[in-house]
Amino acid sequence: MLRxxxxxxxxEGKKILNGIDLHVNPGEVHAIMGPNGSxxxxxAWVVAGNEDYQVQEGSIHFKGEPIDDLDPDERAVQGLFLxxxxxVEIPGVTVTNFMKTSVNALRKxxxxxxxxxxxxxxxIRKTAEKLQIDSKFLSRxxxxxxxxxxxKRNEIFQMMMLEPTLAxxxxxxxxxxxxxxxxxxxGVNELRSSSRAxxxxxxxxxxxxxxxxxxxxxILDGKIVKSGDITLARKLEDQGYDWIxxx
Amino acid sequence: xxxxxxxxxxxxxLQEAVSIDDNPLIEERRHQAFKTFEEKGFPxxxxxxxxxxxxxxxLSEDYVIFPRGQVGIHPNDxxxxxxxxxDTYKIVFIDGxxxxxxxxxxxxxxxxxLLSVALNQKKYQKTIGRYYDRIASSKESLVALNTAYAHExxxxxxxxxxxxxxxxxxxxxxxxxxxALWLQPRNLIIAEQGAEVQIIERHQxxxxxxxxxxxxxxxxxxxxxxxxxxxxxxDLDSASxxxxxxxHQAKDSNVSIHTSSLGGKIVRNNLTFYQxxxxxxxxxxxxxxxxxxxxxxxxxxxxxxxxxxxxxQDYKGIFTGSSQGIFNGKILVxxxxxxxxxxxxxxxxxxxxxxxVNAKPQLEIFADDVRCSHGCTVGxxxxxxxxxxxxxxxxxxxxxxxxxxxxxxxxxxxxxxPILKKHISHQIAAKFGVEMGFGx
Numbered sequence: 002m003l004r005x006x007x008x009x010x011x012x013e014g015k016k017i018l019n020g021i022d023l024h025v026n027p028g029e030v031h032a033i034m035g036p037n038g039s040x041x042x043x044x045a046w047v048v049a050g051n052e053d054y055q056v057q058e059g060s061i062h063f064k065g066e067p068i069d070d071l072d073p074d075e076r077a078v079q080g081l082f083l084x085x086x087x088x089v090e091i092p093g094v095t096v097t098n099f100m101k102t103s104v105n106a107l108r109k110x111x112x113x114x115x116x117x118x119x120x121x122x123x124x125i126r127k128t129a130e131k132l133q134i135d136s137k138f139l140s141r142x143x144x145x146x147x148x149x150x151x152x153k154r155n156e157i158f159q160m161m162m163l164e165p166t167l168a169x170x171x172x173x174x175x176x177x178x179x180x181x182x183x184x185x186x187x188g189v190n191e192l193r194s195s196s197r198a199x200x201x202x203x204x205x206x207x208x209x210x211x212x213x214x215x216x217x218x219x220i221l222d223g224k225i226v227k228s229g230d231i232t233l234a235r236k237l238e239d240q241g242y243d244w245i246x247x248x
Numbered sequence: 249x250x251x252x253x254x255x256x257x258x259x260x261x262l263q264e265a266v267s268i269d270d271n272p273l274i275e276e277r278r279h280q281a282f283k284t285f286e287e288k289g290f291p292x293x294x295x296x297x298x299x300x301x302x303x304x305x306x307l308s309e310d311y312v313i314f315p316r317g318q319v320g321i322h323p324n325d326x327x328x329x330x331x332x333x334x335d336t337y338k339i340v341f342i343d344g345x346x347x348x349x350x351x352x353x354x355x356x357x358x359x360x361x362l363l364s365v366a367l368n369q370k371k372y373q374k375t376i377g378r379y380y381d382r383i384a385s386s387k388e389s390l391v392a393l394n395t396a397y398a399h400e401x402x403x404x405x406x407x408x409x410x411x412x413x414x415x416x417x418x419x420x421x422x423x424x425x426x427x428a429l430w431l432q433p434r435n436l437i438i439a440e441q442g443a444e445v446q447i448i449e450r451h452q453x454x455x456x457x458x459x460x461x462x463x464x465x466x467x468x469x470x471x472x473x474x475x476x477x478x479x480x481x482x483d484l485d486s487a488s489x490x491x492x493x494x495x496h497q498a499k500d501s502n503v504s505i506h507t508s509s510l511g512g513k514i515v516r517n518n519l520t521f522y523q524x525x526x527x528x529x530x531x532x533x534x535x536x537x538x539x540x541x542x543x544x545x546x547x548x549x550x551x552x553x554x555x556x557x558x559x560x561q562d563y564k565g566i567f568t569g570s571s572q573g574i575f576n577g578k579i580l581v582x583x584x585x586x587x588x589x590x591x592x593x594x595x596x597x598x599x600x601x602x603x604x605v606n607a608k609p610q611l612e613i614f615a616d617d618v619r620c621s622h623g624c625t626v627g628x629x630x631x632x633x634x635x636x637x638x639x640x641x642x643x644x645x646x647x648x649x650x651x652x653x654x655x656x657x658x659x660x661x662x663x664x665x666p667i668l669k670k671h672i673s674h675q676i677a678a679k680f681g682v683e684m685g686f687g688x
Contacts, residue, residue, distance in 0.1 A: 091637070094653070163641070
C-alpha cells in the first residue's frame with residue numbers, strides 16, 4: 002500500500018532523511034519510534050505532501066502509484082491521512098463546518114455528490130459519541146483554544162470521519178492522559194481492517210500497549226536502524242535509545 | 249456651480265425646504281456650524297487625517313440636497329435588508345425622508361423616534377438641550393456641515409434601567425429617484441443609567457446612482473449602561489459614506505461598536521470614544537472585506553480620561569482587486585488615567601498585487617502605570633493552516649477561501665445578535681464563494 006524506497010529529504014538545505022525504506026501492506030499497523038530530531042515527523046510531512054520538504058532521492062508509492070507530484074489534497078483524495086502532532090488552530094470555522102467542507106471536497110474529487118446534510122450530521126454525532134466528545138465542541142472554532150488532549154482527540158475524530166486507507170499518526174499519543182489515550186486507541190482500533198493500514202509515530206511504547214503494532218521500526222539520524230515487533234518497543238522503553246546507538 | 253457653493257447658498261433655503269425647529273439654541277449652533285464649514289470647506293489630502301482618503305472625486309456631481317417628499321417603495325423591495333419581521337423597532341428613511349409606512353416606532357416607556365420630532369416638540373427640549381450636538385466635534389468641517397443641515401435621523405432614548413429587549417434597526421435607503429443625492433442624517437442615542445440597547449444601522453442604495461451620506465451620530469451611555477451598536481456597510485459601488493460617530497461614556501458603562509464594511513465606493517468611519525468616569529469598557533470591532541475599487545478608511549480615537557478603564561480594538565481586513573484599506577487608530581491616555589488597559593489590533597490580508605493597506609497606530613500616553621498594546625500586520629494566509637486544510641482533501645483555491653473567510657469571521661464571535669451574526673457571516677462567505685451550512 003505504501004512503499005518508501007531509499008528516501009532522502011532535506012528542508013531549507015538541511016538533510017533530515019538519509020535513505021528511508023518502509024513497506025506497509027494493507028491490514029498492517031507499523032510503529033515508528035525514535036528520539037527527538039531523528040526525522041520521524043519529517044517522514045510524516047513528506048508523505049502527506051508538505052512542499053517545504055524536498056525529496057532529493059528515492060520515491061514514495063501509494064497503492065502502486067508514485068505520489069511525489071501530487072498536492073496534499075490530491076493525496077488525501079487517494080486515501081492518505083495525517084494526524085498532526087501540532088494541529089493548526091483555525092478560528093472562525095467550526096469543527097462541523099470544517100468537517101463538512103472536507104468530507105464533501107473528498108467526495109467531489111472521487112466523483113460523488115455531497116453527502117446529504119442529515120446523514121453527515123448523524124455521522125458527526127455518532128463519531129463524536131464514540132470518542133466521548135461533547136457536542137458543544139462541534140460548534141466551536143476548529144482547535145481554537147482546545148487543550149492539547151482535545152486537539153489530538155479532534156484529529157482522531159477527523160480520521161474516523163474521513164475513513165482513510167492509510168493513516169499516519171504523528172505523536173498523537175503525546176500529552177494525553179491515560180483516559181484520553183484509551184479513547185484515541187479505541188478510534189484507531191476501530192478503523193483497523195484488512196483493507197486499511199496505520200503508521201504510528203511515537204516516542205513512547207505506552208500507546209502500543211493499546212494499539213498493538215505488527216511491526217516496530219526505530220529511526221535514528223534519518224534512517225531506520227532496527228525493525229522488529231512489539232518486543233522491540235518494550236525493550237526500548239526499558240533501556241532507552243542509547244541501547245540502539247550502542248549496538 | 250461648485251458643490252460647496254451650492255451647499256452654502258442652499259443653507260438659507262433650509263428653513264423652507266424642511267420644516268424645522270425654532271429652538272434658538274439649535275438655531276445658534278446651526279449658524280456656528282455653517283460658518284465653520286464655510287471657512288474650512290471639504291477636507292483634502294494635505295490634512296494629516298485625510299492623507300489616504302480623498303473625497304474630491306465625490307464632489308463633481310450635482311447632488312440634490314433637499315429631496316422632494318415621499319418616494320413610494322414597496323416593502324418587498326427592501327424587506328431583504330430588514331433583519332427582523334415587520335413588528336420590531338425600525339426607523340426607516342427613504343432619500344432622507346422618514347417612511348412611516350415601513351417604520352415601527354415606539355413612544356411608551358422609551359423612545360424609538362425621529363430626530364425631527366425631538367427637535368420640534370417641547371417635551372423633548374430638556375433632553376435635546378442636554379445632549380444634542382454636545383460631543384460631535386464642531387471643528388471638523390464635515391461634522392459642521394451635518395450640524396448646519398441636520399433635521400432628520402433617529403432619536404432613541406432609553407430611560408434609567410430600561411431595556412427594549414429587541415434590537416432597533418435604523419435603515420437609510422436611497423431610491424434612485426434623484427439622479428445624485430447628498431444625505432445628512434443625524435442620530436441621537438441616549439441610554440440612561442443602567443439602560444441597555446442594541447442598535448443596527450444600515451445605509452443602502454436600491455439602484456446604482458451617486459449617493460453620498462455624511463452622517464453624524466451621538467451616543468451617550470449613562471452609568472452602568474450597556475450599548476451594542478452595529479454598522480452594516482454593504483452598499484453598492486456607487487454609494488459613499490462618511491460616518492462620524494461620537495460616544496460619551498459615564499462610569500462603569502459598556503459600549504461596543506461593530507463595523508462591517510463589505511462594500512461601497514468610498515467609506516470613511518470616524519469613530520470617537522470619550523471615557524468620562526472609571527470602570528468603563530469601550531469595544532471597537534471591524535471587519536472589512538473589499539474588492540474592485542472599494543475604499544474604506546477606519547479612523548478611531550479612544551480618549552482615556554479617567555483611571556481604571558479599558559478599551560479593546562480589533563479590526564480585520566481582507567483586500568482583493570484594487571481595493572484600499574486604511575486603519576488609523578489613535579489611543580490617547582491622559583495623565584490622570586492610571587491603570588488604563590488599552591488594546592489595539594489590526595490584521596490585514598492582501599490577496600492581490602493591486603490592493604493596498606495603510607495602517608497607522610498612534611499611541612499618546614501621558615500616564616505611567618498603564619497597559620497599552622497594539623499590533624498591526626499586513627500579510628498573506630498562514631502556510632501551516634493552508635497545508636493542514638489541504639491535507640484534509642480541500643483543494644488550494646477552496647482552502648484559501650475557507651481560511652480567508654475564517655479570518656474575517658473570527659471578528660463575528662463578539663456579535664451577540666444571532667440573526668445578525670448569521671447574516672454577516674453569510675455575506676462574507678458569499679464573497680469568497682465558501683459554502684457554509686448548519687447555521688454556521
